[in-house]
Amino acid sequence: MTSSRLENPLALDNQVCFALAIASRNVIALYRPILEPLGLTHPQYLVMLALWDESPRTLKGLGLTLCLDPATLSPLLKRLETAGYVRRQRRLADERTLDITLTENGAALRAVAETIPPRIVEALSLPLDHLVTLRDALHRVINATT
Numbered sequence: 001m002t003s004s005r006l007e008n009p010l011a012l013d014n015q016v017c018f019a020l021a022i023a024s025r026n027v028i029a030l031y032r033p034i035l036e037p038l039g040l041t042h043p044q045y046l047v048m049l050a051l052w053d054e055s056p057r058t059l060k061g062l063g064l065t066l067c068l069d070p071a072t073l074s075p076l077l078k079r080l081e082t083a084g085y086v087r088r089q090r091r092l093a094d095e096r097t098l099d100i101t102l103t104e105n106g107a108a109l110r111a112v113a114e115t116i117p118p119r120i121v122e123a124l125s126l127p128l129d130h131l132v133t134l135r136d137a138l139h140r141v142i143n144a145t146t
Helices: 003-007 016-038 042-053 059-066 070-082 104-113 116-124 128-145
Strands: 086-090 098-102
Touching: 016 042, 016 104, 016 116, 042 059, 042 070, 042 098, 042 104, 059 070, 059 098, 070 086, 098 104, 116 128
Parallel strands: none
Antiparallel strands: 086 098
């Protein structure tokens, strides 16, 4: 540990929470101009990523995957449905269950979205192996806090 960390454990630059907050805000900002032509916000993009991975999904399952509660997720899904990317439908066998399914337009958007990760890697100007190491470390943090 450096002497500055030992001397001042409350220094802002020594705080993991500060580094995570700033890095998160800055990385998400890189997505805005890329997602805007698709009519997506970053949270909507995360929903679409989950649905491209598996569709249909239940509202509850999607919320668990994205770590979002239904009150946060429902407005995102309504906007995605209005955009024509998803369909929300109550299950006939159990009306308490809401299924979320990609529409044809939502499924087709995946081909365009496949260009997004390389653009973000390029914008960050970091070696891919550094980003993979960072992602893996963040997953360990997530697992340690849930």
